[in-house]
Amino acid sequence: MFYLCLKPLLSRDKPTRDKSSTLLTPEGQSPSGQEVIVQEKTEENVMATGELNINHYPARRAAQVVQHYLNTRYGSPYRLLQLHKVHRGNAEDVADSGRKYELEISVQELNGNTTDKCSAEILFPRGEQQRSPQVQASCEEPLKINTKAQEEALYQQYKMNSGLLSAQHLPDSYGHIEPDMKPFWHLSIVAASFVMLNESSENTLYNMAQVANITQLATENDQLKFDSHILLHEMVSQEIIHWKLLFTWSPPDGVKVLQMEQLPHRHEGEKPLNTN
Amino acid sequence: LIHSLVESLESTQGYDYSKYHSMDEIYRWMEDVKQGNPELVSSAVYGHTYEERNITLLKLGLENPEGREKKVIWVDCGIHAREWIAPAFCQWFVKEIVNSYKTNKKLEQMLQNLDIYVTPVINVDGYIFTWANDSTRLWRKSRSTPPPGSSCYGVDLNRNFNANWGTVGVSFDSCANTYCGKSPGSEPEAQAVMDFVGKMVNQTLCFLTIHSAGQLILLPYGHPEISAPNYDELVSVGEAAAAKMKKVHGMGYTVGTSPQILYPNSGSSRDWARLIGIPFSYTFELRDKGEFSHLLPEEQIQPACEEAYAGALSIITYVHEKTFNSGTLPNASVFGVAIMIWSSVMAVSLTTGVMV
Numbered sequence: 001m002f003y004l005c006l007k008p009l010l011s012r013d014k015p016t017r018d019k020s021s022t023l024l025t026p027e028g029q030s031p032s033g034q035e036v037i038v039q040e041k042t043e044e045n046v047m048a049t050g051e052l053n054i055n056h057y058p059a060r061r062a063a064q065v066v067q068h069y070l071n072t073r074y075g076s077p078y079r080l081l082q083l084h085k086v087h088r089g090n091a092e093d094v095a096d097s098g099r100k101y102e103l104e105i106s107v108q109e110l111n112g113n114t115t116d117k118c119s120a121e122i123l124f125p126r127g128e129q130q131r132s133p134q135v136q137a138s139c140e141e142p143l144k145i146n147t148k149a150q151e152e153a154l155y156q157q158y159k160m161n162s163g164l165l166s167a168q169h170l171p172d173s174y175g176h177i178e179p180d181m182k183p184f185w186h187l188s189i190v191a192a193s194f195v196m197l198n199e200s201s202e203n204t205l206y207n208m209a210q211v212a213n214i215t216q217l218a219t220e221n222d223q224l225k226f227d228s229h230i231l232l233h234e235m236v237s238q239e240i241i242h243w244k245l246l247f248t249w250s251p252p253d254g255v256k257v258l259q260m261e262q263l264p265h266r267h268e269g270e271k272p273l274n275t276n
Numbered sequence: 277l278i279h280s281l282v283e284s285l286e287s288t289q290g291y292d293y294s295k296y297h298s299m300d301e302i303y304r305w306m307e308d309v310k311q312g313n314p315e316l317v318s319s320a321v322y323g324h325t326y327e328e329r330n331i332t333l334l335k336l337g338l339e340n341p342e343g344r345e346k347k348v349i350w351v352d353c354g355i356h357a358r359e360w361i362a363p364a365f366c367q368w369f370v371k372e373i374v375n376s377y378k379t380n381k382k383l384e385q386m387l388q389n390l391d392i393y394v395t396p397v398i399n400v401d402g403y404i405f406t407w408a409n410d411s412t413r414l415w416r417k418s419r420s421t422p423p424p425g426s427s428c429y430g431v432d433l434n435r436n437f438n439a440n441w442g443t444v445g446v447s448f449d450s451c452a453n454t455y456c457g458k459s460p461g462s463e464p465e466a467q468a469v470m471d472f473v474g475k476m477v478n479q480t481l482c483f484l485t486i487h488s489a490g491q492l493i494l495l496p497y498g499h500p501e502i503s504a505p506n507y508d509e510l511v512s513v514g515e516a517a518a519a520k521m522k523k524v525h526g527m528g529y530t531v532g533t534s535p536q537i538l539y540p541n542s543g544s545s546r547d548w549a550r551l552i553g554i555p556f557s558y559t560f561e562l563r564d565k566g567e568f569s570h571l572l573p574e575e576q577i578q579p580a581c582e583e584a585y586a587g588a589l590s591i592i593t594y595v596h597e598k599t600f601n602s603g604t605l606p607n608a609s610v611f612g613v614a615i616m617i618w619s620s621v622m623a624v625s626l627t628t629g630v631m632v
Binding site: 053082175233239 | 296411413447570
């Protein structure tokens with residue numbers, strides 16, 4: 001009788017992780033009697049396969065790729081989509097191709113207080129170096145908020161080549177952006193999304209950190225044209241990566257990136273690069 | 277009482293907690309808070325940065341009426357220079373306690389049992405560097421000079437602690453942002469924490485290290501193959517904190533180990549604290565989730581700090597109750613209560629000879 005009562009209580013001493021093995025202390029540590037449980041590598045620690053934990057990083061990273069993809073397709077100075085939640089995720093190896101993720105996520109629109117559901121498939125290619133992920137995604141209502149009027153007004157205002165836009169540090173060190181610069185911050189995020197999409201892998205998580213510089217060039221073929229220097233933040237390496245982007249925008253055509261060029265990591269002690 | 281209440285309010289009220297402050301302002305603020313609240317606040321310089329600046333903490337605590345030994349809570353901010361919301365939170369945290377302890381009986385009781393050590397900025401050199409000009413704002417590491425053969429400054433202090441140092445999630449390239457230094461504790465900032473906290477390890481109940489961004493509550497360990505023995509409790513206490521945080525402004529914080537929800541890493545202060553035996557050790561990654569990342573707008577300082585305060589207080593209250601008021605445990609320790617009930621039932625049945 002006593003034994004039956006004891007057993008369930010004692011088993012809770014062990015962590016509920018599977019395959020825990022010998023208790024040992026990491027090398028070089030003197031943890032003063034501290035017990036440390038070392039577990040054998042489970043599949044989750046190697047590469048997530050099958051049904052994914054929606055809170056763990058593999059699903060999150062894949063979902064971020066979908067966010068970048070959606071912004072390249074739907075983004076504008078007044079429309080940005082941000083990942084809200086991962087609802088479901090699944091990953092599997094595809095022989096000779098790579099790894100395929102299937103996700104159900106919800107995204108939130110800028111200035112929107114509702115979320116939209118999206119289904120997506122992401123293929124991270126294997127084998128050759130640095131091939132971009134391939135994404136297919138569809139959302140229920142991606143263009144819910146009507147931004148046509150604002151986009152048209154902005155376009156007309158800047159189409160005439162008098163007083164071309166030039167701005168630096170969006171946001172500034174205090175996180176501040178002047179209200180009339182916000183659309184160009186959004187536009188830069190859209191352009192940056194092309195780079196972030198291209199550069200993404202299962203081992204990265206990209207966000208745009210800042211627009212160092214954005215300069216409007218002469219309007220060409222009815223497209224507003226911009227030269228920009230943007231800073232990306234890559235979460236896993238914690239690096240800030242500099243890119244130069246030449247891109248165009250118009251309300252009917254959206255954002256098109258003409259040229260993208262990664263700028264080398266500048267170290268102090270080296271002469272500053274002439275980026276003109 | 278009124279006079280000292282006014283004095284303490286003055287020293288904290290004139291200061292704008294919803295703005296980011298330079299290191300000079302923070303040093304001055306620490307002096308002011310200490311002078312304005314001598315019965316609660318004292319300070320200590322416990323180390324020096326690479327560029328020989330003071331690493332200063334504020335110690336918040338009240339005299340214990342029975343003269344009992346105080347237990348310790350550790351809170352540090354600003355290991356990573358660009359994470360400005362973290363030092364802003366440490367200042368907010370001190371302000372909240374200073375402004376409420378005289379009228380909050382529970383807080384007063386906790387301060388009689390606990391000393392809370394708060395370091396607003398650990399990586400002083402790095403923080404000052406991020407204020408130098410527009411191009412330095414996103415600096416992360418310390419400002420130690422380049423090793424031989426390199427032109428790159430700084431070490432990632434949160435990879436330099438003596439906890440599975442150099443094993444995972446680090447770089448040995450001095451130019452990399454996760455460069456772990458040349459050996460564990462090679463950096464004076466990390467060594468200062470290890471020396472100071474190391475001396476108080478037996479009294480330390482809780483170690484909170486504040487970062488941004490990502491909205492995460494990370495528990496030990498950063499190594500994917502190592503679990504803390506109290507993993508379940510760390511999770512439930514973390515989840516309780518995240519629930520409290522969400523109640524404030526609706527923001528979600530995800531709870532888990534770094535290898536689960538972020539990335540594997542080694543040499544973090546959180547891991548070091550757990551490894552030397554401090555039972556509750558967490559990294560808070562504050563707002564946001566990528567829109568602004570480290571450049572969090574000043575208008576978000578107040579809401580970010582309000583929710584972080586709720587989370588930190590939730591954990592501090594839990595460890596306090598567990599240590600001092602274990603008759604009234606919150607639900608994370610139902611197991612402990614069950615053991616107590618069961619063993620007292622057993623004791624009764626053994627003495628009376630009654631079959632259970």
